[in-house]
Amino acid sequence: QVQLVESGGGLVQAGVSLRLACAASGRTSSSYAMGWFRQAPGKQRAFVAAIAWSGAGPDYADSVKGRFTISRDNAKNTVYLQMNSLKPEDTAVYYCAASARYGSNLKISSNYDSWGQGTQVTVSK
Secondary structure, three states: OEEEEEEOOEEEEOOOOEEEEEEEEEOOOOOOEEEEEEEOOOOOOEEEEEEOOOOOOOEEOOOOOOOEEEEEEOOOOEEEEEEOOOOHHHOEEEEEEEEOOOOOOOOOHHHOOEEOOOEEEEEEO
16 A cells, blocks of 8 residues: 655645645555546546556546646656646645556546545635
8 A cells, every 4th residue: 555645735826837746655666557636615526637657648637638737756756746727616625546456547536546635726716
């Protein structure tokens, strides 16, 4: 099992950028794919972005494509989510997650094995 801790959330105005980080500890020698999900008040947790262990094939939700970038630094056991041109509808608690299920659909939350505690991102108009 891997432990995940998110950081970097906050209150920002629309149009600015924010970078989230997710630090992994524990069984980090495993080849985990990493994902970011978000949950807005009154809504279900939704896929945002995912990246394989090698860094290949980043995938994004349509709502963030072109604005958000997921990346990882395996030497630091950290995955990042660079969020540009933030909109009020991006307001949510953002969670990072790790999946050891090779070849699984990383857009599905049940395919992840470990989750962080979440970090709040609030975007004002």
